[in-house]
Amino acid sequence: MHKVIILGSGNIGFALALFLSKSNSYDVTVLGRKAKTLKKIQKNLKITVLKRDLEDKKSYENLLENYDTVISALPYYLNIFIAKLALKAKINYFDFTEDVKTTQAIKKIAKKAKENQVFIPQCGLAPGFISILAYSLYQQFDEVYSIKMRVGALPLNPSNKILYNLTWSTEGLINEYCNECFAIKDSKLVSTQALEGLEKFSLNGLEYEAFNTSGGLGTLCETLENKVKELNYKTIRYKGHKALMDFLINDLYLGKNKRRKILKDILEYAIPTTKEDLVLIFCTVIGKKNSLLQQKTDVRKIYNETFYSHKLSALQITTALSLCTVLDLYVNNKLKKASFIKQEDISLEDFVSNRFAQEFLEKD
Structure with a gap:
């Protein structure tokens, strides 16, 4: 064993x-x-x-x-x-x-x-599964113009002005909101600013926003530089969240390295945790296949659930089961032989057919 x-x-x-x-x-x-x-x-x-x-x-x-x-x-x-x-x-x-x-x-x-x-x-959700998904869609085209990756872990019933609850590592959250981001623009790797690039959209009557955050696309920029014209990753939140975080991080300078502990203390003191959440995953690729301009989109919504009599948040489920899947693929010789494996090296077909991934990907 x-x-x-x-x-x-x-x-x-x-x-x-x-x-x-x-x-x-x-x-x-x-x-x-x-x-x-x-x-x-x-x-x-x-x-x-x-x-x-x-x-x-x-x-x-x-x-x-x-x-x-x-x-x-x-x-x-x-x-x-x-x-x-x-x-x-x-x-x-x-x-x-x-x-x-x-x-x-x-x-x-x-x-x-x-x-x-x-x-x-990087074996979680983002980075992690989102890179496997995006690379699989990329491989279905002859020429790729753009890849847009959007992921959000959101409370089902937000009750505060920030429209958010803590669902994972506060240090990791601050890292994503404060550190340098990367993207591909005009086929070249570029640096972008966290909390910038704001987008707004609606889904099932709810209003959302998405903005740049650090680290979510893993090594995908490195892999696809000079192979796609545009690639970017953004985090999804409820509309209005970004402005308040921007105030804390940039206007109050709590994103500075020496002040991040203050931000962590504020968030953990004032923002409750929850397991009543959902995870949204969007990936859209535009490119040419057989000389025709096409778009392929993969959208997934995963809710919190009870496993073995234990209630788990959607983020717990997607993050833990993603790593369990990659580990299981490795143990069963389904990964390439290498000392370092990137998430996009992993076959989506093998991933989704694994027993662990099926616990969350095969459900409505």
């Missing part, structure tokens, strides 16, 4: 442990810092748990040697350290990171990988 250690016992770490342990194909251990949370996981899932100070790098000494794979569900700033530990322990490495510089560093680490050792970052 493939032995997996999950670092992080938060919402995503729990969902990972739930799906992998219930599959009866993986021997799962969860490492976390909160004794109460770990006790609950151990009681409900009947798996091994370990308590560690996740910020203390000494606590990881000799931790990974007895496993086949480590999955980091930790804040992005710990992932380079964990990837180096995985390299030393000669085990596989998976994560969800949206941070561009972290992914670039992990790619360099992967160049030193041992035989049959793999590093696969």
Whole structure:
């Protein structure tokens, strides 16, 4: 049985442990810092748990040697350290990171990988599944003019002026709203500003907006530069959200590196969490096929749901099951042989036919 250690016992770490342990194909251990949370996981899932100070790098000494794979569900700033530990322990490495510089560093680490050792970052929803979907649509054309990727994790019943609830890592959210974004324009890689490029649209009577955020398209710009004329990624929110975040981040300068902790404290103090959410996924590609100008669009809407008597948010479901799918494809030799695998290297056909992906992609 493939032995997996999950670092992080938060919402995503729990969902990972739930799906992998219930599959009866993986021997799962969860490492976390909160004794109460770990006790609950151990009681409900009947798996091994370990308590560690996740910020203390000494606590990881000799931790990974007895496993086949480590999955980091930790804040992005710990992932380079964990990837180096995985390299030393000669085990596989998976994560969800949206941070561009972290992914670039992990790619360099992967160049030193041992035989049959793999590093696969960005395995969640965005980055993650959205890149697999977009690249699959791209491959259906002879010539591609534009690729537009839009993803949003939204509360079903927003009740505050910001029209948002916290559904995942606050550090990751701030990263997306503050860091440099990338796109392809006129076939060349370009840098864009987070919170810019505002679009507005309606769906089923509700008004939404979308704007630039960092990291959601993963390595796709690198892969498709000089191959498409235009490519961009934007996050979907309810109309009005962007203006308030722009005020906090830019007008009050809370997006500056030294002030992001203040922004994190404000958001976590004032914005409640929720599992009553939905995930919207849009991908539109325009190009030529057999000399005809065509457009192909893939739209998906995923709701929160109960699995094995545990209510999970839509973001938990899509993020955790996306990584479970990629891991399962790797374990079953459905991925290419390489030390570093990008999300767009993964076949959409193989992805959607996997047992984990079918838990959320095959539903209405």
